[in-house]
Amino acid sequence: MPLYLLHFAQAHNDFRLPELASVAELLGISYTLPEKDEDRDPTRPYMVVELETEEHAKMLARRCILIKAAYEFYAQGPSYEVLHEANRKCEPLWRKYVEDTSFKFLVTAYSHKIPMERQRDAIETFAYMGFLGKIDMKNPEITMVCFEEYKDRTQTPRQRNEGDGDFRQIFFGRLIEEGSARPLVRHFDVKKRLFYGNTSMEAEVSLLMANQSLASSPTFRYLANPGKLVYDPFMGTGSMAYPSAHFGAMVFGSDIDGRQMRGKQQTPGVVRAASQYGLASRIMDLAVFDITRNPLRCGELFDAILTDPPYGVRAGAKRLGRKKSLPEYKKELSRQHRLAPDPEDRPYIPPTKPYELSHLVTDLVLFARYVLKPGGRLVFFLPTVTDEYEEVDVQTMLCNGMEVIANSLQDFGSWGRRLVTIKKTTAEKYYPPTFEDREMVTKDEHVPAHKDFREKYFQGFRKVEIETPQVAFREG
Amino acid sequence: MVRLITHNLLACHAKDCNTNNFPLEFKDIQLEIREAEFNSDFLKGFMPKLEWKALVDTARQLGDTSLPLEQPEMVDDGFLKSLHHVLLEIHVEEGSMTCPNCKHVYPILNGIPNMLLAEHEIG
Ligand SMILES: C[S@@+](CC[C@H](N)C(=O)[O-])C[C@H]1O[C@@H](n2cnc3c(N)ncnc32)[C@H](O)[C@@H]1O
Ligand SMILES: [Zn+2]
Numbered sequence: 001m002p003l004y005l006l007h008f009a010q011a012h013n014d015f016r017l018p019e020l021a022s023v024a025e026l027l028g029i030s031y032t033l034p035e036k037d038e039d040r041d042p043t044r045p046y047m048v049v050e051l052e053t054e055e056h057a058k059m060l061a062r063r064c065i066l067i068k069a070a071y072e073f074y075a076q077g078p079s080y081e082v083l084h085e086a087n088r089k090c091e092p093l094w095r096k097y098v099e100d101t102s103f104k105f106l107v108t109a110y111s112h113k114i115p116m117e118r119q120r121d122a123i124e125t126f127a128y129m130g131f132l133g134k135i136d137m138k139n140p141e142i143t144m145v146c147f148e149e150y151k152d153r154t155q156t157p158r159q160r161n162e163g164d165g166d167f168r169q170i171f172f173g174r175l176i177e178e179g180s181a182r183p184l185v186r187h188f189d190v191k192k193r194l195f196y197g198n199t200s201m202e203a204e205v206s207l208l209m210a211n212q213s214l215a216s217s218p219t220f221r222y223l224a225n226p227g228k229l230v231y232d233p234f235m236g237t238g239s240m241a242y243p244s245a246h247f248g249a250m251v252f253g254s255d256i257d258g259r260q261m262r263g264k265q266q267t268p269g270v271v272r273a274a275s276q277y278g279l280a281s282r283i284m285d286l287a288v289f290d291i292t293r294n295p296l297r298c299g300e301l302f303d304a305i306l307t308d309p310p311y312g313v314r315a316g317a318k319r320l321g322r323k324k325s326l327p328e329y330k331k332e333l334s335r336q337h338r339l340a341p342d343p344e345d346r347p348y349i350p351p352t353k354p355y356e357l358s359h360l361v362t363d364l365v366l367f368a369r370y371v372l373k374p375g376g377r378l379v380f381f382l383p384t385v386t387d388e389y390e391e392v393d394v395q396t397m398l399c400n401g402m403e404v405i406a407n408s409l410q411d412f413g414s415w416g417r418r419l420v421t422i423k424k425t426t427a428e429k430y431y432p433p434t435f436e437d438r439e440m441v442t443k444d445e446h447v448p449a450h451k452d453f454r455e456k457y458f459q460g461f462r463k464v465e466i467e468t469p470q471v472a473f474r475e476g
Numbered sequence: 477m478v479r480l481i482t483h484n485l486l487a488c489h490a491k492d493c494n495t496n497n498f499p500l501e502f503k504d505i506q507l508e509i510r511e512a513e514f515n516s517d518f519l520k521g522f523m524p525k526l527e528w529k530a531l532v533d534t535a536r537q538l539g540d541t542s543l544p545l546e547q548p549e550m551v552d553d554g555f556l557k558s559l560h561h562v563l564l565e566i567h568v569e570e571g572s573m574t575c576p577n578c579k580h581v582y583p584i585l586n587g588i589p590n591m592l593l594a595e596h597e598i599g
Contacts, residue, residue, distance in 0.1 A: 227518035
């Protein structure tokens with residue numbers, strides 16, 4: 001299969017290959033990664049992959065949030081000599097442009113600035129290609145780029161133009177497609193959204209989640225709704241919903257706290273934000289309920305669940321009920337309240353009790369198995385204390401028929417969060433989960449590192465200003 | 477919102493309320509009709525999930541009689557258009573939904589139903 005050079009954004013490195021895998025699956029594209037580990041190292045900006053056609057490279061660049069651009073791959077090497085030797089060998093790939101194709105030629109660098117003069121010299125070394133077409137810097141028919149890859153500056157600090165020529169590898173190819181999904185990161189910028197709160201998820205991560213879910217349209221006519229239904233049971237201000245809706249899905253959202261979804265104006269905040277993006281009609285509905293006390297009549301409803309569970313730092317997990325059960329006379333008072341609700345206190349908000357994260361996550365997976373269609377995906381965040389994290393953590397949350405297919409770390413130093421993608425691999429029917437209290441963890445049971453995350457967080461494995469778990473909104 | 481597609485998925489979930497707890501009855505409602513994008517795949521995919529009688533009855537209560545009493549075996553465009561309108565374009569903005577069995581009232585405020593239970597209703 002022909003080779004293509006992908007230029008990746010240096011962000012969320014751990015998400016790169018899972019995103020590529022998901023998008024390729026969605027679009028029905030098969031690809032082969034480079035064999036050597038160092039050539040597929042996601043901390044490096046360039047990667048050469050095998051694809052069936054150029055069209056596939058374009059499709060990936062239009063859909064992967066982390067792809068900056070795709071190129072037809074010509075040659076690479078640790079030095080210009082090696083690169084040129086390889087480039088001569090692949091002449092059949094570029095010969096057709098020699099005669100009279102207008103072109104632009106760039107030599108550029110990752111993590112370095114090449115002095116002008118040497119850029120010119122480097123371009124000169126390609127003279128043997130003998131391009132006869134006119135040079136056109138504005139509207140060329142083709143653009144060829146030569147990338148010098150330098151070591152990451154964060155690892156070896158140095159001046160921007162220090163160590164010129166000291167590159168690790170050079171790549172050369174012809175531009176096929178600039179990544180057009182990446183600008184969505186700005187399009188969905190939280191700060192420009194009409195409604196957001198202190199639990200909102202940054203746009204780039206929400207977009208990556210949407211791509212992990214596969215619940216979107218494989219075409220690029222976003223208005224072509226693919227008929228998928230996505231659910232966020234911890235909807236909050238709805239950050240996960242907008243990218244999914246943009247990619248074509250209908251979204252249903254619920255939250256135990258209606259204020260998180262409503263904000264302060266009459267039109268619910270989530271609807272206002274969705275309208276801003278032209279996606280209001282793709283918000284199927286919003287509802288207020290506790291995931292552990294849910295009114296869903298049946299299962300197998302959703303193609304994907306995309307969610308950021310409450311892990312207690314910014315919005316503590318709660319569930320209906322009290323820590324201790326109430327004495328009878330108090331229950332009676334509550335009953336009275338229900339029968340004659342205070343009009344000012346509408347809707348009645350029942351008391352809630354804390355919900356330990358590892359219980360919540362185990363419940364979430366069971367719940368997802370019930371409400372997802374066979375083949376559906378659960379994509380969610382799991383906070384974890386980095387030092388204590390073991391691979392088994394994710395495994396302890398699983399139940400039959402739910403398999404982890406991706407697990408990417410977003411590293412914040414002393415803590416991190418993992419974006420976990422779980423697929424429902426069973427078509428068996430299940431009863432709705434009972435969400436019974438699991439107060440005790442028996443001794444020989446593995447205690448995952450995300451257990452009591454909130455406590456550990458507050459004990460200060462990370463020094464940060466902790467936002468109060470109150471409702472806080474910004475309205476635009 | 478609340479659209480009838482969602483209404484068709486919500487049952488009363490109060491403790492020990494397991495029979496005759498669906499469909500919830502709309503009361504004192506305000507409706508809005510809003511156009512939605514038509515997608516036949518979505519509708520066809522959703523049809524097996526619908527409680528047909530509940531949908532037809534509810535639509536009729538709200539004044540829409542376009543759906544046949546029996547879910548048809550063969551679906552044509554006209555039928556899908558009606559189904560689309562009933563499921564996705566009728567929005568209940570205010571009012572409430574009452575459980576036919578235990579009479580729990582779930583209020584709807586600005587299009588969002590409050591499905592929370594009170595303390596004594598939790599199992
Ligand atoms: C981390 S926030 C999600 C934020 C959301 N992604 C956003 O964009 O704002 C978690 C949400 O879960 C809600 N929540 C907590 N416990 C819940 C429960 N038992 N059932 C449903 N929602 C719950 C909180 O009210 C909060 O809005
Ligand atoms: Zn009931």
